[in-house]
Amino acid sequence: MAIYIGGILRRRRKAKGLSQEKLAFESGLDRSYIGDLERNEKSPSLDTVFKISKVLEIKPDEFVKEVRETLEDYNTSEDNSD
Amino acid sequence: MAIYIGGILRRRRKAKGLSQEKLAFESGLDRSYIGDLERNEKSPSLDTVFKISKVLEIKPDEFVKEVRETLEDYNTSEDNSD
Protein backbone atom coordinates (compact mmCIF):
# COMPACT_ATOMS: atom_id res chain seq x y z
CA MET A 1 0.00 0.00 0.00
CA ALA A 2 0.93 3.64 -0.51
CA ILE A 3 1.67 4.82 -4.02
CA TYR A 4 5.13 6.26 -4.61
CA ILE A 5 6.13 8.63 -7.37
CA GLY A 6 9.83 9.17 -6.66
CA GLY A 7 11.41 7.94 -9.87
CA ILE A 8 8.96 9.64 -12.19
CA LEU A 9 9.02 12.89 -10.27
CA ARG A 10 12.80 13.09 -10.29
CA ARG A 11 13.03 12.27 -13.98
CA ARG A 12 10.37 14.83 -14.90
CA ARG A 13 11.87 17.50 -12.68
CA LYS A 14 15.32 17.10 -14.17
CA ALA A 15 13.85 17.05 -17.66
CA LYS A 16 12.55 20.53 -16.91
CA GLY A 17 15.93 21.57 -15.52
CA LEU A 18 14.47 22.46 -12.14
CA SER A 19 16.02 22.18 -8.69
CA GLN A 20 13.96 20.70 -5.87
CA GLU A 21 13.94 24.16 -4.38
CA LYS A 22 12.58 25.77 -7.51
CA LEU A 23 9.94 23.09 -8.00
CA ALA A 24 8.93 23.40 -4.35
CA PHE A 25 8.61 27.15 -4.59
CA GLU A 26 6.61 27.12 -7.82
CA SER A 27 4.23 24.45 -6.60
CA GLY A 28 3.81 26.02 -3.18
CA LEU A 29 5.23 22.99 -1.40
CA ASP A 30 8.21 22.51 0.88
CA ARG A 31 11.65 21.64 -0.48
CA SER A 32 12.31 18.88 2.02
CA TYR A 33 8.96 17.36 1.17
CA ILE A 34 9.82 17.23 -2.54
CA GLY A 35 12.94 15.37 -1.46
CA ASP A 36 10.84 12.98 0.59
CA LEU A 37 8.66 12.25 -2.42
CA GLU A 38 11.64 11.61 -4.67
CA ARG A 39 13.16 9.24 -2.15
CA ASN A 40 9.81 7.44 -1.84
CA GLU A 41 9.53 8.31 1.83
CA LYS A 42 6.19 10.01 1.49
CA SER A 43 3.15 9.39 -0.67
CA PRO A 44 1.32 12.41 -2.11
CA SER A 45 -2.30 13.48 -1.91
CA LEU A 46 -4.20 13.95 -5.17
CA ASP A 47 -3.94 17.64 -4.49
CA THR A 48 -0.16 17.52 -4.47
CA VAL A 49 -0.12 15.59 -7.75
CA PHE A 50 -2.11 18.38 -9.38
CA LYS A 51 0.16 21.11 -8.00
CA ILE A 52 3.34 19.40 -9.10
CA SER A 53 1.98 18.46 -12.52
CA LYS A 54 1.10 22.05 -13.18
CA VAL A 55 4.67 23.19 -12.60
CA LEU A 56 6.03 20.31 -14.68
CA GLU A 57 3.64 21.36 -17.44
CA ILE A 58 2.18 17.90 -17.75
CA LYS A 59 -1.40 16.76 -17.26
CA PRO A 60 -1.97 15.18 -13.86
CA ASP A 61 -3.57 12.19 -15.55
CA GLU A 62 -0.50 11.79 -17.70
CA PHE A 63 1.61 11.85 -14.56
CA VAL A 64 -0.64 9.26 -12.92
CA LYS A 65 -0.50 7.15 -16.05
CA GLU A 66 3.27 6.93 -15.76
CA VAL A 67 2.94 5.97 -12.13
CA ARG A 68 0.43 3.25 -12.98
CA GLU A 69 2.57 1.85 -15.78
CA THR A 70 5.57 1.70 -13.49
CA LEU A 71 3.51 -0.20 -10.95
CA GLU A 72 2.22 -2.58 -13.60
CA ASP A 73 5.81 -3.38 -14.52
CA TYR A 74 6.41 -4.65 -11.00
CA ASN A 75 3.15 -6.54 -11.01
CA THR A 76 3.81 -8.38 -14.27
CA SER A 77 7.34 -9.48 -13.37
CA GLU A 78 6.32 -10.67 -9.93
CA ASP A 79 2.88 -11.44 -8.55
CA ASN A 80 2.02 -8.65 -6.19
CA SER A 81 -1.68 -8.33 -6.96
CA ASP A 82 -2.80 -6.97 -3.58
CA MET B 1 -7.06 24.22 -3.02
CA ALA B 2 -7.92 20.60 -2.40
CA ILE B 3 -9.08 18.50 -5.30
CA TYR B 4 -12.57 17.04 -4.97
CA ILE B 5 -13.89 13.99 -6.77
CA GLY B 6 -17.43 13.76 -5.44
CA GLY B 7 -19.48 14.05 -8.62
CA ILE B 8 -17.33 11.71 -10.67
CA LEU B 9 -17.07 9.15 -7.92
CA ARG B 10 -20.81 9.02 -7.37
CA ARG B 11 -21.56 8.77 -11.07
CA ARG B 12 -19.01 6.01 -11.57
CA ARG B 13 -20.14 4.10 -8.51
CA LYS B 14 -23.79 4.14 -9.58
CA ALA B 15 -22.80 3.16 -13.11
CA LYS B 16 -21.34 0.01 -11.58
CA GLY B 17 -24.48 -0.51 -9.51
CA LEU B 18 -22.54 -0.44 -6.25
CA SER B 19 -23.62 0.85 -2.85
CA GLN B 20 -21.22 3.01 -0.85
CA GLU B 21 -20.97 0.12 1.54
CA LYS B 22 -20.00 -2.34 -1.17
CA LEU B 23 -17.49 0.03 -2.74
CA ALA B 24 -15.99 0.74 0.66
CA PHE B 25 -15.65 -2.93 1.46
CA GLU B 26 -14.11 -3.86 -1.87
CA SER B 27 -11.63 -1.00 -1.80
CA GLY B 28 -10.71 -1.55 1.84
CA LEU B 29 -11.94 1.90 2.85
CA ASP B 30 -14.56 3.10 5.30
CA ARG B 31 -18.18 3.60 4.24
CA SER B 32 -18.52 6.99 5.92
CA TYR B 33 -15.34 8.13 4.20
CA ILE B 34 -16.72 7.22 0.77
CA GLY B 35 -19.69 9.38 1.69
CA ASP B 36 -17.37 12.20 2.67
CA LEU B 37 -15.64 11.99 -0.70
CA GLU B 38 -18.92 12.04 -2.61
CA ARG B 39 -20.11 15.07 -0.67
CA ASN B 40 -16.78 16.80 -1.35
CA GLU B 41 -15.98 17.02 2.33
CA LYS B 42 -12.69 15.22 2.02
CA SER B 43 -10.01 15.12 -0.63
CA PRO B 44 -8.33 11.76 -1.34
CA SER B 45 -4.71 10.69 -1.34
CA LEU B 46 -3.26 9.29 -4.57
CA ASP B 47 -3.35 5.95 -2.84
CA THR B 48 -7.09 6.16 -2.34
CA VAL B 49 -7.62 7.07 -6.00
CA PHE B 50 -5.81 3.88 -7.03
CA LYS B 51 -7.82 1.71 -4.64
CA ILE B 52 -11.17 3.11 -5.74
CA SER B 53 -10.30 3.02 -9.44
CA LYS B 54 -9.46 -0.64 -9.17
CA VAL B 55 -12.89 -1.48 -7.82
CA LEU B 56 -14.58 0.71 -10.41
CA GLU B 57 -12.55 -1.13 -13.07
CA ILE B 58 -11.19 2.07 -14.54
CA LYS B 59 -7.61 3.23 -14.87
CA PRO B 60 -6.60 5.70 -12.16
CA ASP B 61 -5.31 8.05 -14.84
CA GLU B 62 -8.68 7.90 -16.57
CA PHE B 63 -10.32 8.77 -13.28
CA VAL B 64 -7.92 11.67 -12.77
CA LYS B 65 -8.52 12.82 -16.30
CA GLU B 66 -12.23 13.17 -15.59
CA VAL B 67 -11.42 15.12 -12.45
CA ARG B 68 -9.12 17.44 -14.37
CA GLU B 69 -11.65 18.01 -17.14
CA THR B 70 -14.31 18.86 -14.60
CA LEU B 71 -11.97 21.38 -13.01
CA GLU B 72 -11.10 22.89 -16.38
CA ASP B 73 -14.80 23.43 -16.97
CA TYR B 74 -14.97 25.68 -13.91
CA ASN B 75 -11.78 27.45 -14.93
CA THR B 76 -12.96 28.29 -18.43
CA SER B 77 -16.34 29.64 -17.39
CA GLU B 78 -14.90 31.72 -14.58
CA ASP B 79 -11.32 32.85 -14.06
CA ASN B 80 -9.99 30.90 -11.12
CA SER B 81 -6.46 30.30 -12.35
CA ASP B 82 -4.83 30.82 -8.96
Added chain:
DNA sequence: TTGTAGACTATGGTCGACG
Protein backbone atom coordinates in the same frame (compact mmCIF):
# COMPACT_ATOMS: atom_id res chain seq x y z
C1' DT C 1 21.94 21.61 -4.39
C1' DT C 2 20.28 17.73 -1.86
C1' DG C 3 19.73 14.31 2.33
C1' DT C 4 18.31 13.96 6.67
C1' DA C 5 16.32 14.66 11.20
C1' DG C 6 13.14 16.35 14.68
C1' DA C 7 9.25 18.84 16.16
C1' DC C 8 5.25 20.46 14.74
C1' DT C 9 0.35 21.31 12.28
C1' DA C 10 -3.13 19.89 9.01
C1' DT C 11 -5.82 16.63 6.94
C1' DG C 12 -6.66 11.90 5.32
C1' DG C 13 -8.93 7.89 6.91
C1' DT C 14 -11.17 4.69 10.78
C1' DC C 15 -14.79 3.47 13.82
C1' DG C 16 -19.29 3.50 16.40
C1' DA C 17 -23.72 5.38 16.67
C1' DC C 18 -28.09 7.38 15.36
C1' DG C 19 -31.75 9.24 12.29
Added chain:
DNA sequence: GCGTCGACCATAGTCTACA
Protein backbone atom coordinates in the same frame (compact mmCIF):
# COMPACT_ATOMS: atom_id res chain seq x y z
C1' DG D 1 -28.65 2.46 1.92
C1' DC D 2 -27.05 7.11 3.06
C1' DG D 3 -25.91 11.73 5.81
C1' DT D 4 -23.79 13.07 9.69
C1' DC D 5 -21.28 13.73 13.92
C1' DG D 6 -17.58 13.19 17.25
C1' DA D 7 -13.56 11.02 18.80
C1' DC D 8 -9.77 9.12 17.37
C1' DC D 9 -5.27 7.50 14.84
C1' DA D 10 -2.07 7.69 10.83
C1' DT D 11 0.29 10.11 7.62
C1' DA D 12 0.78 14.22 4.55
C1' DG D 13 3.11 18.45 4.56
C1' DT D 14 5.79 22.63 7.02
C1' DC D 15 9.80 24.66 8.97
C1' DT D 16 14.56 25.08 10.92
C1' DA D 17 18.97 23.61 10.77
C1' DC D 18 23.28 21.16 9.67
C1' DA D 19 26.32 18.26 6.88
